Amino acid sequence: xxxxxxxxxxxxxxxxxxxxxxxxxxxxxxxxxxxxxxxxxxxxxxxxxxxxxxxxxxxxxxxxxxxxxxxxxxxxxxxxxxxxxxxxxxxxxxxxxxxxxxxxxxxxxxxxxxxxxxxxxxxxxxxxxxxxxxxxxxxxxxxxxxxxxxxxxxxxxxxxxxxxxxxxxxxxxxxxxxxxxxxxxxxxxxxxxxxxxxxxxxxxxxxxxxxxxxxxxxxxxxxxxxxxxxxxxxxxxxxxxxxxxxxxxxxxxxxxxxxxxxxxxxxxxxxxxxxxxxxxxxxxxxxxxxxxxxxxxxxxxxxxxxxxxxxxxxxxxxxxxxxxxxxxxxxxxxxxxx
Amino acid sequence: xxxxxxxxxxxxxxxxxxxxxxxxxxxxxxxxxxxxxxxxxxxxxxxxxxxxxxxxxxxxxxxxxxxxxxxxxxxxxxxxxxxxxxxxxxxxxxxxxxxxxxxxxxxxxxxxxxxxxxxxxxxxxxxxxxxxxxxxxxxxxxxxxxxxxxxxxxxxxxxxxxxxxxxxxxxxxxxxxxxxxxxxxxxxxxxxxxxxxxxxxxxxxxxxxxxxxxxxxxxxxxxxxxxxxxxxxxxxxxxxxxxxxxxxxxxxxxxxxxxxxxxxxxxxxxxxxxxxxxxxxxxxxxxxxxxxxxxxxxxxxxxxxxxxxxxxxxxxxxxxxxxxxxxxxxxxxxxxxxxxxxxxxxxxxxxxxxxxxxxxxxxxxxxxxxxxxxxxxxxxxxxxxxxxxxxxxxxxxxxxxxxxxxxxxxxxxxxxxxxxxxxxxxxxxxxxxxxxxxxxxxxxxxxxxxxxxxxxxxxxxxxxxxxxxxxxxxxxxxxxxxxxxxxxxxxxxxxxxxxxxxxxxxxxxxxxxxxxxxxx
Numbered sequence: 054x055x056x057x058x059x060x061x062x063x064x065x066x067x068x069x070x071x072x073x074x075x076x077x078x079x080x081x082x083x084x085x086x087x088x089x090x091x092x093x094x095x096x097x098x099x100x101x102x103x104x105x106x107x108x109x110x111x112x113x114x115x116x117x118x119x120x121x122x123x124x125x126x127x128x129x130x131x132x133x134x135x136x137x138x139x140x141x142x143x144x145x146x147x148x149x150x151x152x153x154x155x156x157x158x159x160x161x162x163x164x165x166x167x168x169x170x171x172x173x174x175x176x177x178x179x180x181x182x183x184x185x186x187x188x189x190x191x192x193x194x195x196x197x198x199x200x201x202x203x204x205x206x207x208x209x210x211x212x213x214x215x216x217x218x219x220x221x222x223x224x225x226x227x228x229x230x231x232x233x234x235x236x237x238x239x240x241x242x243x244x245x246x247x248x249x250x251x252x253x254x255x256x257x258x259x260x261x262x263x264x265x266x267x268x269x270x271x272x273x274x275x276x277x278x279x280x281x282x283x284x285x286x287x288x289x290x291x292x293x294x295x296x297x298x299x300x301x302x303x304x305x306x307x308x309x310x311x312x313x314x315x316x317x318x319x320x321x322x323x324x325x326x327x328x329x330x331x332x333x334x335x336x337x338x339x340x341x342x343x344x345x346x347x348x349x350x351x352x353x354x355x356x357x358x359x360x361x362x363x364x365x366x367x368x369x370x371x372x373x374x375x376x377x378x379x380x381x382x383x384x385x386x387x388x389x390x391x
Numbered sequence: 392x393x394x395x396x397x398x399x400x401x402x403x404x405x406x407x408x409x410x411x412x413x414x415x416x417x418x419x420x421x422x423x424x425x426x427x428x429x430x431x432x433x434x435x436x437x438x439x440x441x442x443x444x445x446x447x448x449x450x451x452x453x454x455x456x457x458x459x460x461x462x463x464x465x466x467x468x469x470x471x472x473x474x475x476x477x478x479x480x481x482x483x484x485x486x487x488x489x490x491x492x493x494x495x496x497x498x499x500x501x502x503x504x505x506x507x508x509x510x511x512x513x514x515x516x517x518x519x520x521x522x523x524x525x526x527x528x529x530x531x532x533x534x535x536x537x538x539x540x541x542x543x544x545x546x547x548x549x550x551x552x553x554x555x556x557x558x559x560x561x562x563x564x565x566x567x568x569x570x571x572x573x574x575x576x577x578x579x580x581x582x583x584x585x586x587x588x589x590x591x592x593x594x595x596x597x598x599x600x601x602x603x604x605x606x607x608x609x610x611x612x613x614x615x616x617x618x619x620x621x622x623x624x625x626x627x628x629x630x631x632x633x634x635x636x637x638x639x640x641x642x643x644x645x646x647x648x649x650x651x652x653x654x655x656x657x658x659x660x661x662x663x664x665x666x667x668x669x670x671x672x673x674x675x676x677x678x679x680x681x682x683x684x685x686x687x688x689x690x691x692x693x694x695x696x697x698x699x700x701x702x703x704x705x706x707x708x709x710x711x712x713x714x715x716x717x718x719x720x721x722x723x724x725x726x727x728x729x730x731x732x733x734x735x736x737x738x739x740x741x742x743x744x745x746x747x748x749x750x751x752x753x754x755x756x757x758x759x760x761x762x763x764x765x766x767x768x769x770x771x772x773x774x775x776x777x778x779x780x781x782x783x784x785x786x787x788x789x790x791x792x793x794x795x796x797x798x799x800x801x802x803x804x805x806x807x808x809x810x811x812x813x814x815x816x817x818x819x820x821x822x823x824x825x826x827x828x829x830x831x832x833x834x835x836x837x838x839x840x841x842x843x844x845x846x847x848x849x850x851x852x853x854x855x856x857x858x859x860x861x862x863x864x865x866x867x868x869x870x871x872x873x874x875x876x877x878x879x880x881x882x883x884x885x886x887x888x889x890x891x892x893x894x895x896x897x898x899x900x901x902x903x904x905x906x907x908x909x910x911x
Contacts, residue, residue, distance in 0.1 A: 056699045057688050064398040071395065107394030136395060144398070150490070151664045154677030158489065165490045210701060225396070309702050347393065354396050361701040363399075 058155050059214045060362035061148040065164070066218030068145035072138045073195035074226035076188040078102060079125055079138075081234065081259035083184050086121055088248050098237060099124045105233035108136050125184055130176060138191055142171050157205040160198070167194040213303045217357065220303070224296035225350050227260065231283050232343040238276065253279060260291050280339055281331040293346060294326035300353070307361065315356040322349055446592050446849040447861055448513060459516040459909050462627055467511070467852075467859070475510055475854050478620045482508050485619070491612055491670055507902030508613060510620065513851050513864060513884040517631070520880055520908040523586065523594060523868070526777035527878070529768060531582045531870045534599060534755050536771040538578035542568045542751065552770050553763045561760070563753030565716065567723065571740050573749050574647040575874060580747035581640070581711075582870045583607075586778075586882075588849035595779045595846065597865065599764065601752040603713050606903075607869050608671035610883040611636060611678075613905040631880035631908040636869070637678035639877040640711075644679075646873035647745045648708045655708040657681045658698065660689070662714050662730045672713050686714070691734030696744045709745045716750050758841060759785075759807040781846065787838035795842040796833065799826045802842045804833065819845055851904065853886055863887045866906065880908035 082102055086095065096119045103109040103124060111134070112119075112127060131137045146168035153161045174187075199219070206212045234256045238249070253274045257263040262282060269286070270278050287294045301323040304316050334342050449460040456464045486492070486505050515523075540547050541558050548555040558564055583604025585597040611634055618625055641657065648655030661672035663685050676683035688698050689707065697704040712719065718728040723736035738744050754760060762783040765776040784791035784802075795802060798818075805815035816829040833840050850861035868882030884904040892900075 054701055055682050055684060055688050056701055057685065058682070059701045060398075067396075067398075135397075147664075148398075152683075153490065154673040154683050161490065162488050166488055169487065214701075307701060351393065351396055358399070 054155070054210050054214075056362055058152050059210070060358070061152040062155065062211055062214045063218035063357075063362060065145050065148035065152070066215045067222040068141045068148065069164070069195055069198050070219050070222040071226060072141035072145065073192055074223065074230065075106070075128055075136075075138045075141065076191035076195075077259045078106070078226075078230050078233075079128055080185065080188040080192075081230070081255045082121070083125065083188075084255040084258070085252060088251055095121060101233045101237055102128075105229045106136065108134070111136075126177075129184070129187060130174065132176060139171060139174075142168055142191075155211050157201075159205045160201050163194075163198050163201045167198070170194075210307055213307045214361075217300060217303045217307075220296040220299040221350055221354055221357075223291060224293050224300065225347055227283060227291050227296065228293060228343045228346050228350075230256075230260065231280065232340055235276065235280060236340055250274060257282075262289060262291065265289055277331055277335060280335065284334060284342075285326060285329050285331060287327060292326075294323070294329075297323040297326050297350075304357070309360065312356075312360040315353065315360050318349075318356065319353055322353070445847050445861070445863070446588055446590055448588075448849055448851040448864070459514050463512070463514060463624070466624065466627065472854075472858060479508075479510050479854060482510065482616050482620060485616065486612075491609075506609060507888060507900075508616060509853050509862075509886055509888075509902050509904045510617075511852050511854050511859070512617060512624075512905045512907045513866070513886075514907045514909055515866075515881065517880075517908060517910050520631075522777070524878070524880075526594075527584055527868055527870050528876050529772065529774060529777050530584065530596065530599070530764065531579065531872055531876065533764065533768040533771050534582070534601060535577055535579055535872055537767045538601075538749070538752060538755050539573075539576040540771075541754065543570065547767065547770055550770065552766050553760070557759050557763075558754060561754045561757055563716075563751070563757055565751030565754075567736060567740070568749070568751040572742060574649065574745055577647060577872045578749040579752050579755070580643055580647060580749075580872055582872070583867045584870060586866045586868070587846060588866075589846045592849070593779060595781050596764070597781065599756040599761070600867075601748060601756040603715065603748065604867070604869065605668040605671055605713070606867055606883040606885075607636060608674040609903050610869070610881070610906070611674075613883075613903055617905040628907065629910040631910050633879035633881055636879045637675060639871055639879065640675065641679040641681070643871040643873035643877060644709045644711055644745075644747055646875075647747065649742055649745055650708075656706060657709040657711065658684045658689075658707050660684055660686070660710050660712040660714055662718070666713075668713065675711070686729065686731045689732040689735075691732060691738050694734075694738045694741045694743055696732070696735065696738050707744060709747065711747045716753065719746075719750065758805070762841070781843050784842040786833060786840040786842060791842070792833070792837050795840075796830060799830060801844065803845055804829065804840050804842045806839055807841055817845075851884070851886065853888070853902075853904070855888065855890075860890065862890075863892065864904070881906040 079102075082098065085098065090098075099119050099121055100109065103112050103119075106128075108128075112124070115133075116123060116127065127134055127137065129138045132139055134140060146164050149156060149161055149164045156164075202212070202215060206215065234252075238252050238256070253276070254263055257266050257274070257279065260283060266274065266279070266282055269282060269289075272278070282289055282292065284293045286292045287298060289295055297319070301316070301319040304312065304319050308316055449456060449464060451457055483505060486508065492505055537547065537553075541564070545555070547553050548558060579601040581604060583600040583606065585600065586594050587597050588594050614633055644657045645655050648657075657679065658681055659672055659676040659679070661669060661676075661683055663669065664673075666672070673683055682688075682698065684698055684707075689710075690697055690699065690704075692704070696707040696710070698707050714730050717725045718730040720731045720733060720735040721728045722733045724731070735744075735746075736750070739746055739750070762780065762785060765780050768774055768776045784795050786792045786795055786804075795804065799816065800818045800821075802818045803815065804818070816826065818826065821829070848863040848865070851864045852859050853862040855862070864884050864886045866882050866884050869878060871877040884906045886902050886904055888900050888902050
């Protein structure tokens with residue numbers, strides 16, 4: 054398939070997944086707001102949220118305070134924030150629009166309908182109660198997107214790039230959510246045990262892992278087990294182990310002449326999680342581990358882009374240097390146009 | 392922590408380029424504007440009123456329903472207007488959800504609008520369509536022969552049938568195409584011929600669109616929508632199918648591949664998703680099962696065209712391009728084009744890729760060439776033209792000039808190279824002062840102008856806010872030429888939704904209708 058088409062599909066899936074995970078992260082935050090906390094703790098929690106998705110600096114440029122409603126609005130509905138849920142769904146839809154002919158009409162209509170609804174959503178800061186409903190809506194629409202994809206898309210290359218984008222993004226996002234919450238919960242002394250229980254269960258809920266935890270461990274919620282479930286459990290569909298295994302498998306089916314090293318790195322990462330032990334992970338520190346993990350998935354995404362999505366190829370033929378200057382002119386014209 | 396990885400490849404530059412309107416050339420020829428202003432003072436006639444003031448597709452001058460509309464009229468009579476209103480809303484919602492929209496330039500980025508869809512079909516009896524079809528076949532054949540001729544022997548110029556200056560001096564004439572061999576000598580593989588019906592029901596060709604005519608996706612979507620909204624009507628009527636158009640298109644494109652082979656790689660080249668007709672580009676690629684490419688997806692190596700795929704470069708044999716000549720190749724045409732493929736022209740001239748339509752077809756649908764199409768038919772085919780041309784006075788001819796100057800109040804005068812109704816005179820709507828002023832401009836440079844009589848376009852009952860009322864319409868059938876000429880029965884009917892208006896352009900409140908050719 055066309056590299057550009059693959060690129061659009063890959064990013065469509067990433068932005069949809071990112072929108073969902075942002076909703077999940079914000080949802081767990083608003084759940085935690087219900088717990089007795091000092092204003093400092095609340096502010097700390099939202100600062101950590103902004104930091105974990107790498108937008109703290111950008112936020113500070115336009116905001117002077119860190120109030121829950123403000124941050125929630127910034128991350129959910131702020132049209133000017135390129136990383137908001139709003140923007141993610143817009144970008145997902147734009148990518149889908151660019152390859153609508155490659156998607157089934159059901160899948161395209163699902164994304165388009167989501168966007169049409171969101172576009173009509175009030176741009177103001179939603180009430181706390183409304184927020185939960187909004188996050189729920191985002192999750193449902195993203196579930197629908199995946200479900201329609203599974204039910205209607207051919208199991209061909211396009212589907213592989215869709216799944217590749219989805220799981221690469223989910224791996225990254227789960228790592229980030231776990232990182233911010235884990236460091237908060239495991240290191241800060243809490244008021245009481247009930248509060249702590251509530252916080253951990255909110256984290257598990259936000260990753261659809263609460264019931265799973267109970268079923269797997271039949272026991273109290275402990276930080277180490279939460280980490281184990283979300284990092285290493287190969288059957289837990291949001292865990293790093295599961296996501297990286299999917300990434301490696303889909304890479305195998307789209308392999309091309311230059312992707313061998315990418316496949317190897319993906320396989321290595323998946324294996325390290327498949328056979329990893331939580332004791333070893335915690336020994337080096339979960340935060341350090343997750344940071345390295347996110348770097349690795351980023352590197353993998355860049356390799357995928359270079360191998361499949363933006364192949365430099367013989368586009369500029371050596372025997373025709375004029376073509377090269379033509380491309381430069383094109384780039385210049387493009388920059389002018391922008 | 393590092394920020395989220397961001398996509399590097401979404402490029403929002405294409406919108407600035409090639410800002411064509413949806414149906415590239417404005418449908419409304421000056422003659423149409425002329426009628427528009429003539430009739431705008433008249434109240435719209437409501438359906439059921441016995442004597443229509445124009446040729447009406449449903450009702451005759453005698454007030455009787457025409458034979459081919461009788462079943463439908465009966466059905467319409469018994470259908471409450473609430474049901475019609477509901478169906479129209481349903482159609483709007485469905486079109487919106489499926490994103491069958493067109494992009495609007497100059498609006499907020501990415502704004503998309505629906506083209507209004509009218510739920511009352513335009514019906515053409517089979518016998519009438521067959522006559523039209525024969526005329527279209529003949530006309531497109533002559534136009535393709537003409538294009539081959541002017542880029543090779545130039546027999547028609549040597550014979551003095553068409554003045555050489557009009558052709559060779561035309562801005563749309565592409566010197567680069569001189570002597571280039573194209574498969575089957577076909578240049579205009581896809582032609583969208585605009586037809587209108589006038590006073591006594593006779594059809595006229597208003598314009599031959601031979602560059603990148605659009606609208607065919609709406610023709611097909613309108614049919615799907617009608618079948619969904621009114622399945623009962625299709626049980627009562629034998630409507631000729633047209634949804635197989637993409638198959639015919641693919642057959643046509645394969646038939647003109649450089650080295651004839653059944654597995655030729657065909658692609659659709661689009662300016663991108665910001666183009667107003669992007670929906671159609673995506674639709675046709677999907678329906679044909681071929682790749683939809685942008686200029687950046689293609690490259691030239693050793694005078695062959697390749698597309699960048701996830702499995703490496705892949706050869707491309709036929710490009711159904713929806714990008715204008717000027718933007719196709721920055722090395723050959725506009726150097727600032729980011730929509731094209733550097734080196735495309737050289738690969739094309741070497742015969743390694745087929746472009747549909749060919750480069751340089753614009754000279755044959757130019758206003759100054761239009762009057763000669765009947766002569767082309769006589770010259771190349773030794774046949775009498777089956778379709779009427781709108782009589783056109785070329786003011787560089789003294790006799791035409793004299794006649795025009797004497798009848799300015801009745802005529803529409805337009806600049807030969809003008810577009811979009813700029814710099815023209817609509818005689819029936821103009822004041823005496825305006826006519827006198829224009830007279831002086833014509834006298835100064837007569838060869839800059841042509842003149843045509845005003846046409847009274849036919850009307851068709853249309854479901855509007857106040858109920859059912861006649862609205863002016865046109866018809867754009869799509870004619871495919873490859874190894875043979877193919878088309879589906881019917882075309883895209885466009886309708887001017889404003890009372891009395893003859894402007895059917897989507898950008899100016901025009902809508903579309905499903906077109907039925909009734910098989911018995």
